[in-house]
Amino acid sequence: MRFFEFVQISRKVVVVLIFCGLGACEQKEAEAPVPKMPFLESEWIDLSYAFDSTTLYWPNNPDGFQHRVDAEGVTDLGYYYSSYTILTPEHGGTHLDAPIHFFAKGETVDELPLSKLTGEAVVIDVSGKALEDRDYLIDSVAILNWEAEHGKIPVQAMVLFRTGYGKFYPDREAYFGTAKSGAEAIPELHFPGIQPETATWLAKTRKVKAVGLDTPSLDFGQSKDFAAHQALMENQIPGFENVANLDLLPPTGIYVVALPMKIKGGSGGPLRIIATIIE
Amino acid sequence: MRFFEFVQISRKVVVVLIFCGLGACEQKEAEAPVPKMPFLESEWIDLSYAFDSTTLYWPNNPDGFQHRVDAEGVTDLGYYYSSYTILTPEHGGTHLDAPIHFFAKGETVDELPLSKLTGEAVVIDVSGKALEDRDYLIDSVAILNWEAEHGKIPVQAMVLFRTGYGKFYPDREAYFGTAKSGAEAIPELHFPGIQPETATWLAKTRKVKAVGLDTPSLDFGQSKDFAAHQALMENQIPGFENVANLDLLPPTGIYVVALPMKIKGGSGGPLRIIATIIE
Numbered sequence: 214m215r216f217f218e219f220v221q222i223s224r225k226v227v228v229v230l231i232f233c234g235l236g237a238c239e240q241k242e243a244e245a246p247v248p249k250m251p252f253l254e255s256e257w258i259d260l261s262y263a264f265d266s267t268t269l270y271w272p273n274n275p276d277g278f279q280h281r282v283d284a285e286g287v288t289d290l291g292y293y294y295s296s297y298t299i300l301t302p303e304h305g306g307t308h309l310d311a312p313i314h315f316f317a318k319g320e321t322v323d324e325l326p327l328s329k330l331t332g333e334a335v336v337i338d339v340s341g342k343a344l345e346d347r348d349y350l351i352d353s354v355a356i357l358n359w360e361a362e363h364g365k366i367p368v369q370a371m372v373l374f375r376t377g378y379g380k381f382y383p384d385r386e387a388y389f390g391t392a393k394s395g396a397e398a399i400p401e402l403h404f405p406g407i408q409p410e411t412a413t414w415l416a417k418t419r420k421v422k423a424v425g426l427d428t429p430s431l432d433f434g435q436s437k438d439f440a441a442h443q444a445l446m447e448n449q450i451p452g453f454e455n456v457a458n459l460d461l462l463p464p465t466g467i468y469v470v471a472l473p474m475k476i477k478g479g480s481g482g483p484l485r486i487i488a489t490i491i492e
Numbered sequence: 493m494r495f496f497e498f499v500q501i502s503r504k505v506v507v508v509l510i511f512c513g514l515g516a517c518e519q520k521e522a523e524a525p526v527p528k529m530p531f532l533e534s535e536w537i538d539l540s541y542a543f544d545s546t547t548l549y550w551p552n553n554p555d556g557f558q559h560r561v562d563a564e565g566v567t568d569l570g571y572y573y574s575s576y577t578i579l580t581p582e583h584g585g586t587h588l589d590a591p592i593h594f595f596a597k598g599e600t601v602d603e604l605p606l607s608k609l610t611g612e613a614v615v616i617d618v619s620g621k622a623l624e625d626r627d628y629l630i631d632s633v634a635i636l637n638w639e640a641e642h643g644k645i646p647v648q649a650m651v652l653f654r655t656g657y658g659k660f661y662p663d664r665e666a667y668f669g670t671a672k673s674g675a676e677a678i679p680e681l682h683f684p685g686i687q688p689e690t691a692t693w694l695a696k697t698r699k700v701k702a703v704g705l706d707t708p709s710l711d712f713g714q715s716k717d718f719a720a721h722q723a724l725m726e727n728q729i730p731g732f733e734n735v736a737n738l739d740l741l742p743p744t745g746i747y748v749v750a751l752p753m754k755i756k757g758g759s760g761g762p763l764r765i766i767a768t769i770i771e
Contacts (some may be wrong), residue, residue, distance in 0.1 A: 280758070
């Protein structure tokens with residue numbers, strides 16, 4: 214390259230550099246091709262059981278799920294039409310516990326902000342111990358062991374515990390530990406849950422925003438005072454119960470959308486919960 | 493700047509430019525920090541009304557929404573506890589119409605794949621004409637006009653029509669066109685809807701995967717045969733009715749998650765629908 218040409222090119226380059234110094238290049242960088250719609254390719258996994266006559270409710274619940282036929286068939290005008298009415302206790306099947314379920318000043322299901330119902334989640338697999346001992350309590354040691362392998366639970370994450378009991382749903386005896394119904398079944402409930410002190414620890418030290426699991430209750434079957442519920446709900450943390458398909462998720466890198474039916478003043482309600490893998 | 497310094501700087505710049513010319517800069521750009529979890533920062537907008545005693549159902553529906561108290565107060569063991577049972581027709585408030593609602597071979601609400609309930613959406617604002625004429629029918633001309641401004645509706649998109657009637661909810665008279673209830677109210681229903689031919693056109697030429705709007709029905713109030721419903725549902729396209737807050741969304745660049753209660757065999761059901769803006 215001849216010196217004259219070099220200076221000419223250099224001058225152009227300097228002009229470009231000055232131009233960049235004025236911020237014009239940054240603007241160009243911002244316009245660089247970034248994935249326009251990062252969600253679009255997402256495949257979602259359904260973590261929800263369907264509601265039907267097999268849906269599991271607490272043993273003393275008299276109603277269960279009812280699906281009343283209002284219309285079903287070809288109308289006088291010649292077109293097909295079907296329509297039904299449902300009746301369901303708020304707490305049964307895959308459902309959400311709103312903080313007011315166990316805390317008088319708790320948020321109702323319709324008051325829960327979407328920021329508590331959407332976001333990053335982790336799955337902590339405790340199925341080894343839980344399947345060995347129907348009265349197993351998930352404790353902070355189990356969580357710290359998980360963290361040693363997978364890293365600390367991110368702040369404001371949803372924590373989903375996989376006890377392995379999901380594989381029994383909707384077999385009442387295998388899932389609840391008793392096939393009995395009515396009040397007399399309650400002393401015979403045996404399924405794992407969260408140790409109350411650990412529920413407080415999750416709220417205070419890990420600042421989780423929601424907790425879910427694949428059993429009928431955040432508390433274990435033998436609980437009398439539902440102290441894990443109380444501990445979470447005093448901290449305005451909702452719970453997800455009877456969550457399905459947790460075996461399909463990795464331990465980390467999960468985004469969850471958990472949308473309960475928006476019942477004004479509800480203590481909980483039917484929940485549709487889905488997840489996608491993001492890393 | 494002295495000439496010697498200028499040449500030195502220029503030389504470095506030329507080296508960088510040659511480096512970039514060899515493709516190294518493109519590589520660097522590809523390695524630039526891409527958001528690891530693109531969903532995480534998403535803020536969601538709730539497009540769902542709460543269910544309560546004001547929830548609007550079709551005028552001849554005898555039940556409405558019922559929220560029965562099963563427990564509410566401090567228990568003998570000293571902790572607060574509340575729990576309720578709900579009764580609701582599948583079609584009322586913010587809800588989903590599954591294809592089987594008007595098509596015998598249609599998918600039931602639990603059969604709808606999540607791919608039909610999540611994805612890119614557009615909002616087509618027809619409120620100008622719809623608020624002028626309570627019997628307004630959304631036609632393909634209105635959609636083509638919208639496309640002239642915003643581009644063609646993407647294939648497999650959800651289409652949400654904003655009629656502007658959402659602002660009347662839950663004022664029955666303003667929303668439905670009559671304050672009457674019972675069968676005698678039905679001939680007096682006046683609210684806008686989708687022209688049946690246009691419903692077919694949306695299914696066949698635009699291959700939409702779901703259609704929603706801020707009125708009680710995909711069909712207009714004066715419809716006798718619900719032909720827009722039939723046209724969509726014969727194509728296995730679900731509908732979202734009584735969708736809230738469509739005025740908060742831009743015309744394009746929207747991602748929607750629409751999760752109905754998973755009712756086995758349901759013709760529809762309570763819907764929680766949320767949206768986030770992605771561009």
